[in-house]
Amino acid sequence: MFATIAGRYDFLNHVLSGNVDKRWRKIVASRLTEKLPTARPVILDVACGTGDLSVTLFESMRARVVGTDFCRPMLSIAAGKVSSEVELLESDALRLPFVTGAFDAVTIAFGLRNLASVEGGLSELCRVLKPNGWVAVLEFSRPSNAVLRTMFGLYFRKILPLLGGLVSGSLSAYTYLPASVSRFPDQDQLALLMTQAGFDQVSYQNLTGGIAALHIGRKP
Numbered sequence: 698m699f700a701t702i703a704g705r706y707d708f709l710n711h712v713l714s715g716n717v718d719k720r721w722r723k724i725v726a727s728r729l730t731e732k733l734p735t736a737r738p739v740i741l742d743v744a745c746g747t748g749d750l751s752v753t754l755f756e757s758m759r760a761r762v763v764g765t766d767f768c769r770p771m772l773s774i775a776a777g778k779v780s781s782e783v784e785l786l787e788s789d790a791l792r793l794p795f796v797t798g799a800f801d802a803v804t805i806a807f808g809l810r811n812l813a814s815v816e817g818g819l820s821e822l823c824r825v826l827k828p829n830g831w832v833a834v835l836e837f838s839r840p841s842n843a844v845l846r847t848m849f850g851l852y853f854r855k856i857l858p859l860l861g862g863l864v865s866g867s868l869s870a871y872t873y874l875p876a877s878v879s880r881f882p883d884q885d886q887l888a889l890l891m892t893q894a895g896f897d898q899v900s901y902q903n904l905t906g907g908i909a910a911l912h913i914g915r916k917p
């Protein structure tokens with residue numbers, strides 16, 4: 698699915714979100730900056746897709762970044778955008794090719810929802826973190842306000858699939874998006890899954906009224 702839409706993915710992300718997605722990614726970088734004591738942390742960006750978060754982490758944190766994804770067309774677009782210092786690697790998020798305890802931080806943006814197992818993904822993210830390392834999960838979530846939830850639901854389920862389908866040529870990818878979000882755990886459920894996967898100090902902040910949420914957690 699992502700191979701089909703790779704060429705239009707960035708354009709649609711920015712247009713359909715009114716560029717808010719860029720702000721959300723910057724918030725990931727600033728939360729990790731607060732949490733990480735290391736001057737030049739080593740960060741793994743899982744399901745990096747076309748690399749927008751990898752670029753943000755590299756530019757705002759001066760981090761050493763490794764981006765991984767299992768979709769080569771998405772990675773090819775990323776390769777045209779990231780600095781040569783950012784490494785890109787084709788790999789499955791559920792079987793990461795890294796030793797245990799390799800990274801200061803691990804991020805996953807709009808990727809966890811797409812994994813065959815959310816629990817399996819979280820425990821793999823935890824495995825590759827160093828003790829005291831931090832995970833950041835950026836994902837669509839549930840707006841807390843009923844009016845916003847209704848209005849956003851209308852946009853997300855009715856308008857976005859039409860626009861996304863027209864521009865990308867893949868209606869199924871943009872009907873999959875709201876369907877996968879509605880199946881995904883809400884803010885509190887995801888926090889619980891993260892704790893069960895082995896993270897402590899799990900917390901989240903709603904972004905744009907809960908349209909998205911940023912969860913962070915520490916590996917003890």
Ligand SMILES: C[S@@+](CC[C@H](N)C(=O)[O-])C[C@H]1O[C@@H](n2cnc3c(N)ncnc32)[C@H](O)[C@@H]1O
Nearest residue numbers: 699744745746766767768789790806807808811
């Ligand atoms: C919605 S995109 C998000 C891309 C990027 N992180 C962003 O913020 O724009 C989801 C990405 O997850 C990747 N993905 C889904 N399942 C995966 C898996 N099991 N292993 C690696 N990547 C996966 C897809 O290939 C796709 O690039």
